[in-house]
Amino acid sequence: MSTAAGKGISGEGDVRSWKREPIKPGKSDDQLQALAAERFGLARDAKDRWNLTMTLAAGQAKAKLHEVVRVLRDDPELRFDMLLDLAAIDYLSYPNHRGPRFAVVYLFKSLVFRHRFKLKVEVEEDDAELPSIHDLYRIADWSEREVFDQMGVVFSGHPNLKRILNHHEFIGHPLRKDYPCQKRQKLSINDPMVDQLESRLKHFGYQVVDSGEVHLGAPIAAKHQSVAEQGSVDTQKQKNAAGAVGAGGI
Amino acid sequence: MTFKPVPATVAAVSDSFVPDGVIATSVEAVVNWGRRNSLWPFPFGTACCGIEFMGVVSSVFDISRFGAELVRFSPRQADLLIIAGTITYKQAPVLRRIYDQMCEPKWVISAGACATSGGFYDCYCTVPGIDEIIPVDIYIAGCPPRPEAFLEGLVQLQNKIAREHLKEQKAVGA
Amino acid sequence: MRVLTPEGDHLDFMTLNMGPSHPATHGTLRIFCALDGETMKAAVCEMGYLHRGFEKMVEQGTYSMVLPYTDRLNYCSAMINNIGFCKAVEKMFNVTVPERCITLRVVLIELSRIIDHLVCSCTNLVDLGALTNFWYFFNTREEVYKIWEKLCGQRLTNTVTRIGGMYRDAYPGFEDDVRKVLVKIEAAVAEVRGLIEHNKIFIDRTKDVCVVSAEEAISYGWTGPCLRASGVDRDLRKDEPYYGYETYQFDTVVGETGDTFDRIMIRLYEMLESVSIVRQALDRLKPGPVNAPDARLSLPDRDRVYHDMEALINSFKLIYEGVRPPPGECYDAIEAANGELGFHITSDGGTNPYRIKVRPPCFTQYAAFGPMCEGEMIADAAATLGSINIIAGELDR
Ligand code: SF4
Numbered sequence: 001m002s003t004a005a006g007k008g009i010s011g012e013g014d015v016r017s018w019k020r021e022p023i024k025p026g027k028s029d030d031q032l033q034a035l036a037a038e039r040f041g042l043a044r045d046a047k048d049r050w051n052l053t054m055t056l057a058a059g060q061a062k063a064k065l066h067e068v069v070r071v072l073r074d075d076p077e078l079r080f081d082m083l084l085d086l087a088a089i090d091y092l093s094y095p096n097h098r099g100p101r102f103a104v105v106y107l108f109k110s111l112v113f114r115h116r117f118k119l120k121v122e123v124e125e126d127d128a129e130l131p132s133i134h135d136l137y138r139i140a141d142w143s144e145r146e147v148f149d150q151m152g153v154v155f156s157g158h159p160n161l162k163r164i165l166n167h168h169e170f171i172g173h174p175l176r177k178d179y180p181c182q183k184r185q186k187l188s189i190n191d192p193m194v195d196q197l198e199s200r201l202k203h204f205g206y207q208v209v210d211s212g213e214v215h216l217g218a219p220i221a222a223k224h225q226s227v228a229e230q231g232s233v234d235t236q237k238q239k240n241a242a243g244a245v246g247a248g249g250i
Numbered sequence: 251m252t253f254k255p256v257p258a259t260v261a262a263v264s265d266s267f268v269p270d271g272v273i274a275t276s277v278e279a280v281v282n283w284g285r286r287n288s289l290w291p292f293p294f295g296t297a298c299c300g301i302e303f304m305g306v307v308s309s310v311f312d313i314s315r316f317g318a319e320l321v322r323f324s325p326r327q328a329d330l331l332i333i334a335g336t337i338t339y340k341q342a343p344v345l346r347r348i349y350d351q352m353c354e355p356k357w358v359i360s361a362g363a364c365a366t367s368g369g370f371y372d373c374y375c376t377v378p379g380i381d382e383i384i385p386v387d388i389y390i391a392g393c394p395p396r397p398e399a400f401l402e403g404l405v406q407l408q409n410k411i412a413r414e415h416l417k418e419q420k421a422v423g424a
Numbered sequence: 425m426r427v428l429t430p431e432g433d434h435l436d437f438m439t440l441n442m443g444p445s446h447p448a449t450h451g452t453l454r455i456f457c458a459l460d461g462e463t464m465k466a467a468v469c470e471m472g473y474l475h476r477g478f479e480k481m482v483e484q485g486t487y488s489m490v491l492p493y494t495d496r497l498n499y500c501s502a503m504i505n506n507i508g509f510c511k512a513v514e515k516m517f518n519v520t521v522p523e524r525c526i527t528l529r530v531v532l533i534e535l536s537r538i539i540d541h542l543v544c545s546c547t548n549l550v551d552l553g554a555l556t557n558f559w560y561f562f563n564t565r566e567e568v569y570k571i572w573e574k575l576c577g578q579r580l581t582n583t584v585t586r587i588g589g590m591y592r593d594a595y596p597g598f599e600d601d602v603r604k605v606l607v608k609i610e611a612a613v614a615e616v617r618g619l620i621e622h623n624k625i626f627i628d629r630t631k632d633v634c635v636v637s638a639e640e641a642i643s644y645g646w647t648g649p650c651l652r653a654s655g656v657d658r659d660l661r662k663d664e665p666y667y668g669y670e671t672y673q674f675d676t677v678v679g680e681t682g683d684t685f686d687r688i689m690i691r692l693y694e695m696l697e698s699v700s701i702v703r704q705a706l707d708r709l710k711p712g713p714v715n716a717p718d719a720r721l722s723l724p725d726r727d728r729v730y731h732d733m734e735a736l737i738n739s740f741k742l743i744y745e746g747v748r749p750p751p752g753e754c755y756d757a758i759e760a761a762n763g764e765l766g767f768h769i770t771s772d773g774g775t776n777p778y779r780i781k782v783r784p785p786c787f788t789q790y791a792a793f794g795p796m797c798e799g800e801m802i803a804d805a806a807a808t809l810g811s812i813n814i815i816a817g818e819l820d821r
Contacts, residue, residue, distance in 0.1 A: 021657075022657075022662075023658065023662075023663045045753075047751070047752045047753045047770075048752060048753045048754065049750070049752045049754075050515060050516065050752070050754045050755075050756075051754070051755060053753065081642050081643075082642055082645050082647075083645055084645060084757075084764065084766065084783055085645075085766065085768070085781065085783040087755075087768040087779075087781035087783075088781075089753075089770055089778075089779050089781075090779070094772050094778060095751075095772050095773070095774075105753070105768065105781075107755060107766070107768070107783065111642060111656065111658050114663060114664065116755075118755065137643055137645065138640070138643040138644050138791070138792070139643070139644045139645040139787075139788050139791055139792075141791065142787065142791040143787075146787075150479070163472075164471060164472055165375075165471070165472040165475040165820060165821075166340070166375060166472060166475065167339060167340040167472070174374045174375070174477065174480055175479055175480060175779075179374070179480075180374075181372070181373060181374060181477075181480050181481070181483075181484060182372060182373065182374065183374050184339065184374055184375070184376075184378075185339060185374065186339050186342070187339045187340055187342060187343060188343065189343055190340070190343055190344065191470065193454075193456045193468055193470060194439075196456070196468040197425075197439065197456055197457070197458055197466055197467075197468050200466040200467070200468055200794075200798075201427060201437075201458060201465065201466045203466075204465070204466060204798075205429070205430035206427040206428065206429060206430070206435075206465070206466075207427060207428040208425065208426070208427050208428075209426040209427060209428055209434070210425065210426040211425055212425045212426070212439065294445060294451060295450070295451050296450075296451040296452050296473065296474055296816065297452075297474055297476075297496070297499065297816065297817055298495075298496055298499035298580055298581060298817060300450070300451060301499055301500060301543065301580060302579070302580055304543075304547075304562070305562065305565075305566065305569075305579075308558065308559065308562035308563070308566070309559050309562070309563060310562070310563060310566045323445075323446070323447040335451065335474070336474060336476050338472075338473060338474060338475055338476060340472055340473050340475065341444065341452075341473045341474070344444055344445055344473070345445075348445055364476075370481075370492070370493075371476040371477060371481060372481075373476060373477030373480055373481055374477055374480065375475050375476060375477050376476050376477065393581065394579075394580050394581065396579065
């Protein structure tokens with residue numbers, strides 16, 4: 001058995017792509033740091049003491065982010081061809097924090113070289129907007145939706161910036177530190193998603209003449225009430241929840 | 251709901267008027283006997299408890315010993331709704347709709363801490379107990395409940411069905 | 425839904441809503457598609473039906489209180505999540521756990537990978553109508569659960585690790601039990617392979633269905649078995665080895681076309697590789713401590729707690745406040761059953777995590793699902809959804 005090369009499913013051999021090659025040694029964190037500082041003027045983030053995180057300041061993000069990410073992806077020495085995840089952080093209650101309230105950390109990984117890169121983009125509270133990179137990485141489409149949903153950072157140029165984890169009637173952004181953990185919001189009826197399907201059909205060149213009807217049943221709010229009246233639920237609990245949500249929630 | 255005294259399930263009559271092999275009983279007892287021993291569950295498994303329910307159906311624990319192995323994924327064909335897993339507010343309208351689509355008579359088992367009370371997810375998105383949305387007959391404790399607990403819950407439900415009266419409409423939240 | 429095609433024809437598409445309550449979507453995924461006959465012309469997916477606020481809940485408690493929540497991310501292989509999280513926090517402390525703990529963790533990771541693949545493969549095959557495989561695999565899985573029960577008293581949600589070590593050492597006889605189970609796993613895999621590998625119906629249903637090219641898979645950020653099915657030989661255990669994986673003899677299994685067949689078969693073969701890793705790890709298992717001798721992480725000896733004031737305070741503090749990683753931000757990843765499972769932990773130096781972002785492997789796979797099945801038959805979509813193994817707990821968190 002060799003550990004160097006993988007075993008194909010239908011027997012040994014038949015290597016079809018270069019990707020079967022073992023991963024090549026990558027750049028060290030220091031090399032990457034020097035490179036990022038020189039090419040994009042990024043500074044190393046002192047908070048990450050374990051790996052390399054480079055910071056893109058809030059003022060520069062709009063102009064530079066897309067270009068920086070494109071170079072990270074395409075540069076033959078870097079080849080960060082995988083966007084692993086977007087992690088948004090709200091520093092509202094972080095002790096002794098100076099600087100913008102939010103940060104979005106882009107986690108990159110290369111499949112060619114053994115190195116990783118974290119790009120931290122600072123985001124101001126009153127201008128929480130970043131350029132979308134959905135055209136560079138397909139996964140960015142959904143990852144950006146998640147950051148928008150959970151943290152309220154808007155991505156300009158995103159084709160479909162809808163909520164993804166929370167329901168479409170949700171108000172606010174739950175992972176912000178000022179969103180109370182137990183503030184519940186009810187949903188009356190599920191998102192029909194017809195608009196998404198139509199835009200997808202348009203993408204393939206179809207023109208929607210008549211979208212027809214989509215049945216999702218009656219909204220749930222009225223039925224909630226009738227169960228409550230039978231006394232089988234803790235009505236007070238429900239009232240509290242409803243009160244906390246306000247007019248838009250139910 | 252109040253329960254009247256339970257009639258004997260099946261009472262054999264050793265009377266000289268009726269020939270051998272004929273038994274006399276109440277319609278109620280026979281109907282309930284049929285209902286409780288042929289429950290067709292609709293597993294509304296959303297999370298970890300749903301995986302454990304799959305274990306209950308598999309051959310080691312074998313739910314068919316209790317006559318409830320015919321798992322149906324259409325609410326029209328099922329009479330037992332087993333909610334196994336966390337219900338979120340996004341899921342709630344779906345659950346309610348599934349329940350409404352089931353035909354009478356129908357029963358509901360809430361399996362696991364999450365379905366029963368929200369479990370340890372006391373959060374902006376989780377329903378603190380499905381009885382906010384639909385009525386529940388049996389609650390099963392556990393996170394997830396052991397397969398034996400599932401079966402115990404099923405037996406409890408069967409006992410409950412045996413005590414039901416045909417004349418009394420089941421109180422449903424419709 | 426009436427549409428005008430690019431050629432100027434009028435067509436009537438049927439819109440179909442699959443899920444969230446549908447046997448193939450595990451109760452939590454929703455696919456909304458436009459059908460032309462049986463072909464899916466366009467499909468959009470929705471998630472979030474199991475969004476239970478993991479990332480908000482973990483901010484409410486201490487680091488140790490995060491562990492039970494990690495169990496419920498990927499509940500088919502809870503131990504990998506436990507270990508992944510502990511590994512990330514241990515990295516923040518710069519602590520290495522003792523040798524025995526590492527080897528035990530390797531055994532548990534690989535066994536968990538096996539049961540995850542067992543559940544994934546057999547439910548996938550049930551979606552295709554091959555019910556027999558379900559019995560074969562679930563019986564084997566129950567055998568593993570018997571070991572889990574002896575080890576920590578729980579079947580599914582084990583919380584078996586602690587930051588800095590294990591909940592406790594393995595019970596006497598653990599190794600024999602595992603070895604016996606390994607034989608059964610091999611037998612079950614052989615049985616299922618015998619049933620499907622050359623089965624014409626199975627091959628017709630899965631070969632060249634929903635093909636994902638390597639480029640697409642990478643652009644979608646796929647990792648793990650699904651990425652390898654597309655022919656990309658990348659595995660964290662090989663590329664960035666941890667826990668001494670570089671010293672084990674095993675192969676990565678790589679697919680050729682990236683179709684549903686490859687994705688299913690990869691899992692079957694990977695189980696056999698995992699079996700071999702477990703055997704090697706068991707050979708190396710030597711007696712020794714399982715908890716790091718570090719007062720910041722591990723509870724002191726019970727004996728000392730009763731006689732030594734320092735140890736008593738230490739124990740008290742650890743239980744009430746838990747561990748306090750140094751302030752900062754740290755990302756650490758582990759090769760879970762579905763791919764790269766990462767934890768991006770932000771600590772403010774306090775007892776509660778400031779923010780934990782999970783990098784769930786399923787998320788990337790489900791993001792690709794809609795585009796993947798456009799142009800395919802609706803029945804194939806169900807089979808494919810099983811093959812990318814979406815676990816909603818991890819997808820929606
Ligand atoms: S009760 Fe526990 S096991 Fe069941 S769904 Fe909830 S968290 Fe999962």
